[in-house]
Amino acid sequence: MKEMISSKQIISLILLFVFGTSVVIGVGFDAHQDSWMSLLIATIFSVPLLLMYARLLMLYPGKGLFDIIEMLFGKKAGKVLIAIMIWYYLFLGGLVLQNFFQFISVTTLPKTPKVLIMALMMLVVIYLGRSNISVLGKWGIVISITIVIVVVLTFIFSIGNIDINHLLPIFEHSPKTILKGAVKMYVFPYAELITILPLASFFKKGTNSYKIFMYGLLLSSIMLITIQMRNLLTIGFPLMEYSFFSSYTAARIIEVGDFFSRIEGVITINLLFAVITKTAICLIAATKGMSKLFNIKNYKDIIVPVGLIILMLSIIVYQSIFEMEEFKDKYVVIYSIPFQFIIPFIIWITAEIKKKSIKVTN
Amino acid sequence: MKIVIVLILYFFIVVFDFIPLVKKRMKKEKWFYLSTLIITFIVIMLDSMSIYVPSPALLIKFIIDSVL
Numbered sequence: 459m460k461e462m463i464s465s466k467q468i469i470s471l472i473l474l475f476v477f478g479t480s481v482v483i484g485v486g487f488d489a490h491q492d493s494w495m496s497l498l499i500a501t502i503f504s505v506p507l508l509l510m511y512a513r514l515l516m517l518y519p520g521k522g523l524f525d526i527i528e529m530l531f532g533k534k535a536g537k538v539l540i541a542i543m544i545w546y547y548l549f550l551g552g553l554v555l556q557n558f559f560q561f562i563s564v565t566t567l568p569k570t571p572k573v574l575i576m577a578l579m580m581l582v583v584i585y586l587g588r589s590n591i592s593v594l595g596k597w598g599i600v601i602s603i604t605i606v607i608v609v610v611l612t613f614i615f616s617i618g619n620i621d622i623n624h625l626l627p628i629f630e631h632s633p634k635t636i637l638k639g640a641v642k643m644y645v646f647p648y649a650e651l652i653t654i655l656p657l658a659s660f661f662k663k664g665t666n667s668y669k670i671f672m673y674g675l676l677l678s679s680i681m682l683i684t685i686q687m688r689n690l691l692t693i694g695f696p697l698m699e700y701s702f703f704s705s706y707t708a709a710r711i712i713e714v715g716d717f718f719s720r721i722e723g724v725i726t727i728n729l730l731f732a733v734i735t736k737t738a739i740c741l742i743a744a745t746k747g748m749s750k751l752f753n754i755k756n757y758k759d760i761i762v763p764v765g766l767i768i769l770m771l772s773i774i775v776y777q778s779i780f781e782m783e784e785f786k787d788k789y790v791v792i793y794s795i796p797f798q799f800i801i802p803f804i805i806w807i808t809a810e811i812k813k814k815s816i817k818v819t820n
Numbered sequence: 821m822k823i824v825i826v827l828i829l830y831f832f833i834v835v836f837d838f839i840p841l842v843k844k845r846m847k848k849e850k851w852f853y854l855s856t857l858i859i860t861f862i863v864i865m866l867d868s869m870s871i872y873v874p875s876p877a878l879l880i881k882f883i884i885d886s887v888l
Binding site: 573753754759760762777788789 | 821822825826829833837838841846848849852853856857859860863867868873874875876877880881884888
């Protein structure tokens with residue numbers, strides 16, 4: 459029986475993917491108290507990009523990104539493109555895992571060896587990736603509901619700490635600064651949704667990719683804006699800028715009465731779930747690519763070695779949290795452009811031309 | 821401690837995943853698995869022994885810095 463995943467499950471996975479590490483490590487904070495505008499702009503910018511991704515999937519229903527690449531570019535050129543995209547997914551998986559380790563080592567487990575935390579995480583991810591894809595889908599539904607409840611509750615509990623002055627003065631920053639933040643948020647996490655494309659071969663027949671991406675974008679943007687506003691309104695921009703993990707800091711100061719406090723552990727659990735999901739999606743995407751590249755029939759046979767590559771990359775990618783911050787601030791945008799925009803754009807244009815030429819010949 | 825963790829991890833992977841795959845006589849899968857297993861083991865082991873392994877992020881930074 460072919461493995462399938464429903465539209466609702468894909469939307470929940472998109473939500474978790476976007477939520478992933480971006481919420482806790484925070485991105486695009488260049489415009490300080492105006493950063494919510496950056497987030498709104500990034501969401502609007504993401505619409506055409508995600509429509510392009512969706513269009514690509516609609517042109518070849520039932521096919522994943524790697525099947526489409528091979529159909530369009532043939533075996534040789536196709537394999538080069540597939541290898542490039544595999545690198546992106548592997549490295550992204552490594553970055554996500556490394557971000558999680560940095561968070562855990564700073565907040566909870568400072569003396570636990572890196573390799574132990576990451577290996578345990580990777581084993582869970584491999585288990586999830588090796589299970590039937592519907593398991594990942596069901597996991598996505600359960601975890602996204604849990605995360606939404608936690609975000610809503612932490613927002614409600616934070617109401618007592620809200621200071622509206624943290625949002626003032628509005629438009630203090632130049633449009634250029636706001637746009638700079640928007641571009642960072644656009645690249646990380648929205649454009650990273652290119653990772654969902656290889657999973658398209660698991661979509662149920664008749665799945666509307668436009669709807670999936672648009673609903674996914676809408677829900678995840680609402681979540682991100684809620685979190686951004688909670689953090690901004692409670693801890694304000696100076697603390698947000700200096701704290702590596704703003705959501706965690708915002709949750710630390712929550713106190714309801716004299717009996718309900720120290721709920722930042724919930725944020726850790728949220729991140730744990732989202733990281734497992736995001737890494738599992740990266741792992742499945744990379745493994746599907748590897749199986750295409752090496753003509754391996756069942757991608758699940760090589761999911762463990764591909765998981766080990768991600769584990770290896772996550773261990774060696776950064777030596778400290780400062781390296782992570784430097785890479786995130788200075789290099790991630792430029793590094794991501796070819797994988798998130800240029801290659802998908804080339805694939806999409808080629809797909810449109812081929813489809814039109816087929817129509818003309820018919 | 822780190823070295824022991826890595827050894828245990830790879831021991832379990834070999835026993836419970838790699839050997840059953842070898843028994844299935846899948847050539848391509850076997851060679852891919854074996855080469856990945858060796859490379860990742862060496863790199864993770866070096867890192868566990870606190871021997872510096874250059875990060876691919878350094879290469880990315882170098883390329884971006886030299887292009888821009």
